[in-house]
Amino acid sequence: MRTRQARGTKRNRSRTGLPRPLEELLPRLKARTMGLLAPGEAGEGRGPGPAGWTPMHALEGRKLAIEVLSSGADDPEVMDKLLRRMGLEVWGWMSEVVLELHFMGLAEDAISLCRRMLDVRRDEHLLFTLPMLLARAGRVEEAVSGLEANLKKHGDHPIMLMMAGDTYQIMGDRKSAEPLYRRALAVCAASSDPAEAPGLAEDLQARLKTLTEAQGGMA
8 A cells, every 4th residue: 555655656746856737837938938939829930039029929928927936936946946957047038028028018917927026036137127117107106116125225236227217217207317327337437347347338328328418408
């Protein structure tokens, strides 16, 4: 009897060591993370990136991301196993789905997925993405509240400062955006990472130039 029970237990284990509901999603997840799944699974191949984005593709991505998180990937150890043992960059893919939803004008869907992901991991980039999404959706008070909280904790990161400035720009608050861009530029100038700072500095200078031109046009 004990041997039969042991065999049954072994038979019910996942071959990959992942929760079984998540293992059943792996074929779709692998296709998505490699950019091979077509919208509607209709055989119409699309690669990753904006050229392959459509509202249907974005919503299907959100649905799969929620399924994945609800099937055990909300455990950091499981997420790590997907990356280290199977080579699936699931978190990065889900972050791209948030941007895809945003790009397609599906702000509320992007917000809900972003918040679901933040329940799993306090990802700095998503922390600053959420206020931007809220601003796009016209939820200004929530956006400002999130920005203020984020800047208190992560106010020395140039990319985060730039994203905060972009969010204020979305809300039409150029006066709040400009000092954030200048602060980010100063951090870049003092950066010890020569590979990242130059490109980021150029982006910030371009934003400041656009702000200056806009202010000149309003004079």
